[in-house]
Structure formats: C-alpha cells, structure tokens
Amino acid sequence: MTALSIDTKKRALRVRLDLLGESAPVEIHIKKYDLKRTGTATKVTIVDAIASREWLTGALREFVVGRSFTLPASAGGLLKLLT
Numbered sequence: 697m698t699a700l701s702i703d704t705k706k707r708a709l710r711v712r713l714d715l716l717g718e719s720a721p722v723e724i725h726i727k728k729y730d731l732k733r734t735g736t737a738t739k740v741t742i743v744d745a746i747a748s749r750e751w752l753t754g755a756l757r758e759f760v761v762g763r764s765f766t767l768p769a770s771a772g773g774l775l776k777l778l779t
Contacts (some may be wrong), residue, residue, distance in 0.1 A: 702777055707731075709778075723748040724756070731778060732764075738775060740765045 698721060699712035712726045728743035730769045741764045767775065 697766075699726075704777075707778075718749075721748075723750060724752070726733060729776070729778070736769065738767045740767055740778070 697711060697713055700709065702709045707729050709726045709729070711726075713722045713724070715722050724745065724747045726742055726745045730743060732739050732741070742756075742760050742762070744751075745761055747753045747756060759761045
C-alpha cells in the first residue's frame with residue numbers, strides 16, 4: 697500500500713497499491729461503507745466500490761460490494777480511523 701485516504705464524513709476511502717505484475721499502481725475507491733456495531737462485534741459493509749482496473753472493479757462487485765464482513769476485535773485502531 698502506497699497511499700490511503702479516509703473521508704469519515706462521506707464514509708469513503710481510497711487506497712493505492714503496487715501490485716506485482718501491474719505496470720502502474722492500482723487504485724481502489726470505496727465510495728461508501730457502513731459500520732454496524734452489535735455487542736462486541738463490528739461489521740463493515742461495502743456499499744459501492746470501483747477500481748482503476750476493470751478486472752478489479754468486476755471482482756469488487758462480485759465478491760465485496762453489498763457484503764458484510766466482521767472485523768476482528770484486534771482492528772480497534774482501524775475502527776478509530778473509519779469513524
């Protein structure tokens with residue numbers, strides 16, 4: 697990861713990655729995410745996402761967008777960034 701920016705008001709983030717086999721950095725834009733806390737568990741749902749590569753945008757839409765992921769308790773530092 698070479699860059700990360702988080703907009704907590706819009707609940708959006710951008711990540712730039714240098715991936716092996718790619719000639720230029722890949723950018724992922726999570727246009728909207730939602731966080732839900734229930735008891736001690738926190739789930740993140742990716743509402744909308746795109747990438748600078750068409751194949752990666754397709755993979756995000758197929759496997760990530762619209763799905764909820766439980767964050768491990770050890771991700772407390774990450775939660776502070778996302779809220």
